[in-house]
Amino acid sequence: MSNAALAAKTEVSAPTPEKTTTAPLDERAAALQLLTGLAAEVSEGKVILPSFPDVVIRVRKALADPEAKVTQVMKIVSTEPQLAARLIQVANSATYNPSGKPLTDLRAAITRLGHRPVQGAAMSFAVKQLRLAPALRAIAKPLNVLWEESITVASICQVLARCTKISPDEAFLTGLLHGMGRMYIMVRSVGKSDKLSSDFRDMIDGWHPAIGKAVLENWGFSERMSEAISDQYDYDRAGKGEADLTDILVVSVVLAVVLREPGPRTVTMDGISSFHRLGLSTQDCSTILQHAEHQLGTLHAALGC
Numbered sequence: 001m002s003n004a005a006l007a008a009k010t011e012v013s014a015p016t017p018e019k020t021t022t023a024p025l026d027e028r029a030a031a032l033q034l035l036t037g038l039a040a041e042v043s044e045g046k047v048i049l050p051s052f053p054d055v056v057i058r059v060r061k062a063l064a065d066p067e068a069k070v071t072q073v074m075k076i077v078s079t080e081p082q083l084a085a086r087l088i089q090v091a092n093s094a095t096y097n098p099s100g101k102p103l104t105d106l107r108a109a110i111t112r113l114g115h116r117p118v119q120g121a122a123m124s125f126a127v128k129q130l131r132l133a134p135a136l137r138a139i140a141k142p143l144n145v146l147w148e149e150s151i152t153v154a155s156i157c158q159v160l161a162r163c164t165k166i167s168p169d170e171a172f173l174t175g176l177l178h179g180m181g182r183m184y185i186m187v188r189s190v191g192k193s194d195k196l197s198s199d200f201r202d203m204i205d206g207w208h209p210a211i212g213k214a215v216l217e218n219w220g221f222s223e224r225m226s227e228a229i230s231d232q233y234d235y236d237r238a239g240k241g242e243a244d245l246t247d248i249l250v251v252s253v254v255l256a257v258v259l260r261e262p263g264p265r266t267v268t269m270d271g272i273s274s275f276h277r278l279g280l281s282t283q284d285c286s287t288i289l290q291h292a293e294h295q296l297g298t299l300h301a302a303l304g305c
Contacts (some may be wrong), residue, residue: 012039031131034179042214055080064220074152155292156252181212247274
């Protein structure tokens, strides 16, 4: 994709090392050089993501305006028949069409879905294009794993948000995009893996939240969503008042790891303030995981995965 950037810029600082590494210094230096280069790039407002459909960003920019007209969005989507077909498919899924009455009109599909579900379906379409891109074949499997994790986090975010004043649709989209920084790094590192440290994955863990935040800001997502993605590992975050979107994402990322584990599942809440800010007990977490797991199959169908 060509540069897709808005005026906003974000400084991405190097994370504080938390893990001891054993890779040779030259490999680690190469990995660090790549990561600092990508951080500088997105900090300057440049988002370069090869094979990522530009139509998805144009849809996002149109929907950034709360007064966006369906006709405007429809014209953009119509330039990419596969995306148009995807939105109609999603609108006819059980999640958005419980009555079972099918529709074939793109305008009706966009109207039925609403802004954030359209963005979620568009992002799902974009990720699928990345996974199918011949130039990215080497990372197709880890991209697929990342996307599965993103859907799981999104599902938990949605369930959690229903117990708060946070919009479930906004929480779902935030969860779906929480790994955007990781995806950005993965795509941009293709062809360089032979020169990178064997500890590169651990290094990505430290860098991807800030890079993800910068990407989302450049694409015009809200400050609330961008901040949540930046702070998704902030376990001891302070704050007064009601829990916010960041708390939902922090807890969802933790619970998603638990959900992927074989039973019996154990949720460790100690040292993670967001669990307490949300007022969650161990039993609450188990119930949330059950609900999220139950709706995962429906979400896959809704997103056309």
